[in-house]
Amino acid sequence: MKIHGISSEIPLFRTVEFNKNFSIVLGVAKSRGEGKSHNLGKTTLIELIDHILFGSRDSERIKAIKENFPNPVFTVELRMGSETRKIVADYTKKKKAAFSTEVKQSYEYFIRFQDDYKDEFRKVSIRGKDLSWKPLLLRLMGFNERPLVEKYEIESTIQDYDKFIEIAASSGMKREGRAEEIARLEARRTELMNAIASLNFGSIEDSTSAQLASEVDSRILYAKRELFVQRKELSAVTEALRSTAFVQFTPERIEQIYADLNIYFGEQVKRDLSDVQEFFVQVTENRSTALSAMKKRILESVSTLEQELTILNEKRAQYLQLIVAPGSIDLYRQLSPQLAETETELSLLKQDVYRESIQTATAERNLLKTQQLTLAAQVASEIDEHDATFREIKSHYHQIMADVMDIDSELVIEKNSTGNLDFRTISWRDQSPSQELKGEMAKKISCAAFDVALRIVNNDDSGFIIHDGVIDNADRNIKKKFIEAMKRRSIQYNFQYIMTAISDDLPDSVEHEDIVITLSDKSDRELLLGRTF
Structure with a gap:
């Protein structure tokens, strides 16, 4: 073309x-x-x-x-x-x-x-x-880029797992003085249960008493535990929505700073800052949309649990009307919610609610790290064993730099143990490394020589x-x-x-x-x- x-x-x-x-x-x-x-x-x-x-x-x-x-x-x-x-x-x-x-x-x-x-x-x-x-760039140099693409994709997923594990761990009920907190709550639970046990339930029918103890209270306890967790999640999401992920800036503000300092503010800088601003806006919008949808789901769940608790409390009140001891109903109404809340907090402290998720994420992350190492080896093998085209590009580049700048120079692909690649140019004179490619004109000619070498073998x-x-x-x-x-x-x-x-x-x-x-x-x-x- x-x-x-x-x-x-x-x-x-x-x-x-x-x-x-x-x-x-x-x-x-x-x-x-x-x-x-x-x-x-x-x-x-x-x-x-x-x-x-x-x-x-x-x-x-x-x-x-x-x-x-x-x-x-x-x-x-x-x-x-x-x-x-x-x-x-x-x-x-x-x-x-x-x-x-x-x-x-x-x-x-x-x-x-x-x-x-x-x-x-x-x-x-x-x-x-x-x-x-x-x-x-790897493809233009004649290599199969697929192992490198897959390695980057896996590394991105590993980073996602790392972030999830970090958030899950910080969101779990892992805190300093955990044993002391558990002991305090267990003592509080014992006090509440003793107080409830002292109430006069003698006039209540056995069947009603069994249903009150084993069915209604159990369901109330479960609902309150779920409501506790959901409200914690709602608080975290609401806080996240209040926080912006990126700094707010405009290219115009940066341009004014350049102007105040009498520094040239080029068109490319404007374009880059506009692109960055656009990227920040898009990511912030996507993040807000996702968090808003999450908040909506949690609110719906909280509403459902609150309605269920209302119904259960009304049912429990009906049962309590059978109790004849004076003041027992009012006292039970005060003690029972406290016991349910204490049971919920104690349950969450005794178990890490995110433990299974963290364990699963850790196992999958470790599996991905194994795959990452395999792909890193494939990338290294590709560079070492299929470099015929790259050697041709290097030869053309070297000759152009010698013809125009009288510089001995070479294109280099460096790889490390994780499979990451760095592309560099090096130069030498009289068999000793030189800094000639750092000069402005040498760098411009080097860029042009690289492009032409690529074109010659991709033509x-x-x-x-x-x-x-x-x-x-x-x-x-x-x-x-x-x-x-x-x-x-x-x-x-x-x-x-x-x-x-x-x-x-x-x-x-x-x-x-x-x-x-x-x-x-x-x-x-x-x-x-x-x-x-």
Whole structure:
């Protein structure tokens, strides 16, 4: 899949037709003393292509286009083998991605913007935990990512079990001075039972007495025990609903802090903070919904138990009317609820109400840990025994870095005993480790070299790579070597390489036909969209 061109129904939009293999989108620098050229449309062009093809989130540039142009309709024309395909995006309507999530993921490392050169492996656009990107990267490197995915999923479940066990243990009746508390309650129970035994039940019929003792009181005791537990749960859920899980913040507040400190607050930072805010809001809403549903169920259970207790107490009162001893009914009514409450608390103290759940969760967690170790071994085996594609990627990466930066460097996958993977780049000079890859320009070239190496071995669709601003601020020699290396490889391995650049010190080796569009702010018509906005 190669990009033939992009056009628009916006009248002054400058249509761009890309070369089959190598293209430069050029920005003309401002006059000396005014700094580098920005807002000419170089990055906007790349964002439009990314957004139209893969449905990435609306950036500030995309939002501005929607707001400032009456007919924001764009067409991207693709070469797909011997056929062409036109992707039309009408920004006045709801837009869908042109390609599936799988295709979008396969191009994750083939479009880099100006803030994507800090890490070869984890781009700014990659969010979430390791599960969201390491398996994808492993697949692009030629490995079977399934054992790693299953390991992450099991680890997530183990964390859920750990959290459950922690909550269950803290919610159980495990407290300091437990023996002392039990002794106190047992003494209180003995006092209550002795007091009840002293009441005059002599006039009550034997059958009624048996039913009162063995049936009604037992049912009341059970109902009150359940009601006690439910009210404890209700209290815990209500408290949880009063607490928010995440800090409340807005990107606007963070932006104001940056402004007060005179620190540049970039568009990507805004996008990231908006995504974080959206994530926090969504998780808080999901949590509140789940807790509210739980509270509703507990309230219904409490209501049912309270109704049952009312009926049972009324029935007991009917039986007590048979007692003839003066004052016995009133005294029994006072003592019986106290005895039921004492029995309930004592029962809960003598047994951990969460014990069986904790034991079950612990057993299942231990089983999962065994499976985790098995999968960790499978991940390690996969890295060690099926690395033919990865070795090819490493070779291409090493050669590009040597050609452009004269640096001996290597891609490394480190694995530990738990099966976790770390992706690193290392460099050396004269057979000794060096810190050369920590330099800003070396890191940018390293990111580009990694992408190109991936593309060379993952090029079944004769696809494209787009690098925005990759050699900005580089010296003339590096620019020359880089352009030559990219152009030569794009032709040799039949992929399409598109880069944006500014005109400062552009090497003489760049041919006129390599430049597919020149953007400048000398006049509005030389801008991408025909005017500033």
